[in-house]
Amino acid sequence: MADLIYMDAAASTPIAPEALDATVRALKRTGNAGASHAAGFAAAALLDNAREAVAELLRVGPAGVTFVGSATEANNLVLRGLIRRSARSDIVTSVTEHPSVLTTVADLTCERGTSHIVNVGKTGEIDLAQLEEVLSSNTALVSIHAANNETGVIQPLDKIVERAHEVGALVHADASQLMAWGTHSVLDECDLVTVSSHKMHGPQGAAALIVRQTARNLIRPQVTGGGQEKGLRSGSANSAAIAGFGAAAELALSSGWEAAEATRALRGRLLRGLKDTVHDIFEHGVDAVHRLPGILNVAVGVNWSESVESEALLARLPRLAASTGSACHAGAPGPSPVLLAMGVSEWEAARSIRLSLSRYTTDEDVDAAIAELGRGYLELVHLLGGPKPIERHLS
Numbered sequence: 001m002a003d004l005i006y007m008d009a010a011a012s013t014p015i016a017p018e019a020l021d022a023t024v025r026a027l028k029r030t031g032n033a034g035a036s037h038a039a040g041f042a043a044a045a046l047l048d049n050a051r052e053a054v055a056e057l058l059r060v061g062p063a064g065v066t067f068v069g070s071a072t073e074a075n076n077l078v079l080r081g082l083i084r085r086s087a088r089s090d091i092v093t094s095v096t097e098h099p100s101v102l103t104t105v106a107d108l109t110c111e112r113g114t115s116h117i118v119n120v121g122k123t124g125e126i127d128l129a130q131l132e133e134v135l136s137s138n139t140a141l142v143s144i145h146a147a148n149n150e151t152g153v154i155q156p157l158d159k160i161v162e163r164a165h166e167v168g169a170l171v172h173a174d175a176s177q178l179m180a181w182g183t184h185s186v187l188d189e190c191d192l193v194t195v196s197s198h199k200m201h202g203p204q205g206a207a208a209l210i211v212r213q214t215a216r217n218l219i220r221p222q223v224t225g226g227g228q229e230k231g232l233r234s235g236s237a238n239s240a241a242i243a244g245f246g247a248a249a250e251l252a253l254s255s256g257w258e259a260a261e262a263t264r265a266l267r268g269r270l271l272r273g274l275k276d277t278v279h280d281i282f283e284h285g286v287d288a289v290h291r292l293p294g295i296l297n298v299a300v301g302v303n304w305s306e307s308v309e310s311e312a313l314l315a316r317l318p319r320l321a322a323s324t325g326s327a328c329h330a331g332a333p334g335p336s337p338v339l340l341a342m343g344v345s346e347w348e349a350a351r352s353i354r355l356s357l358s359r360y361t362t363d364e365d366v367d368a369a370i371a372e373l374g375r376g377y378l379e380l381v382h383l384l385g386g387p388k389p390i391e392r393h394l395s
Helices: 017-027 038-058 071-083 099-111 128-134 157-166 239-277 310-315 337-341 363-383
Strands: 065-068 090-094 114-118 139-145 170-174 192-196 207-211 281-283 295-300 352-356
Touching: 017 239, 038 065, 038 192, 038 207, 038 239, 065 071, 071 099, 071 139, 071 170, 071 192, 071 207, 090 099, 090 128, 099 114, 099 139, 114 128, 128 157, 139 157, 157 170, 239 281, 239 295, 239 363, 310 352, 310 363
Parallel strands: 090 114, 090 139, 139 170, 170 192
Antiparallel strands: 065 207, 192 207, 281 295, 295 352
16 A cells, blocks of 8 residues: 555564665575685675674673574573473563463473563553462563563563572573664673564574574474574574665664664654544553553544444554554554553453554654544444443453
8 A cells, every 4th residue: 555654663664775685686696604615605694794793782692692583583492492492491481472472381381390480560561579479499481571662662671581590590581572773781791591583674584593602502493404593493594684684774873873862762752642533541660660662552532432443443444554462462462461460450451452563664654543533533433323421441
C-alpha cells in the first residue's frame, strides 16, 4: 500500500539504505565463506567486517560474536545449550519475556531441573525482591528481555546482573529492541546477549548471540555439522543478510543516540496528538525508570463502557500498520500477556494498541497516524451511539 503509515517498528524496522546496499552487493557475489579460494575468502571477509561492527556495537571482541538466523535461534542456543551442559539446573526468567524464552524454558523444565518465572510490577519492571528470593546456588541462568517489545520498558539489568552473579549464575539479555539506538553500557556485564538485525534496520534472516568469556565454554551447540561459528552454530552463513546486519550496526554506532532523541520527541508528539483528538487515552509503562524512545502502548476508549477492542479499531484503519502486541503473539486469542502481567485488566488490555516508531518515522507519519486513529475512533463512537462515561476498567 503506497500510502501506508508504518508504526510497527518493534516488529520489524524499515531496512536502512546502507544495509540494503550492503545486502545487495553481497547477493551479487558468489562464494561460500568456508571455501578455500578467492571467492570464499571474499565471502569470509564480508562476515569478518560485519562481525567487527557488531562486536564494536556490543563492546566485545569479534570472537564473542556468533552469527545465527534469528533472535529466537539465539535465545534457544543460550537456554538449551547452557542448561544441558551446566551442573546447575535452575533457570530464572520473567513473566513478560518473549515466547522464544518462555516456551523454551517450559520445555526444559519438563526435561530436567526447575524454573522460576518472576513477576513484574505495574511499571513493567521486574520484581527484584522476588528475584532475590528465587536465586540460589542451583541457578544456572537468568534470562531477561533487556527492553520489552510491547511496552518499551527497559529492565534494571545492572541490579539483575549484580544479584545473579552473587550466586554464581550467568545472565542472558535479549537486547533485540535496544540496539538500534547505539551502545549500552548496561549490557557490559551480561554474560550472553541476543541482538537481531531486522530490529535495528538490517535485513531479516540474521542475528547474533554475544558470548562473553564467562560463558564461552559452557554453551553446547544446538545445530551441528560443519563446525562454523567456532563450533557454536554449524551451517553456511547467510552472508548477504549478515553484511546488511554489519552495516546496520555501523549506523547504530554512528548515529543511534541522535536518532533516539529525535524519535523520543516524535513519540511525545504522537501521544499529545492522540490525547487531543481521541481524548480517551491511557499510556502503559509511563512510570518505568527507563523506556525505549520509539514504543508507545496506549489503551483507547478506557472511559467508554461500549468501546470496542483494539483489533476492531485497527481493522477500520488499513493504512495504519500498528499492532495490539508482540508480532510473535499474532493470531493468539485474548489480550496481551505482558499488559496482564503488569496488572492491567483484561478489558483495558483488549483496548490497547502498540505504536512503534523508528529513526525513519517523520512528523508527517505521526500526524497521519493521529488523524487515522482519531477518525476511526470517532466513527466507532458514532456507530455505537456515543460514549457513556464510566470509571476506568482496572483490575
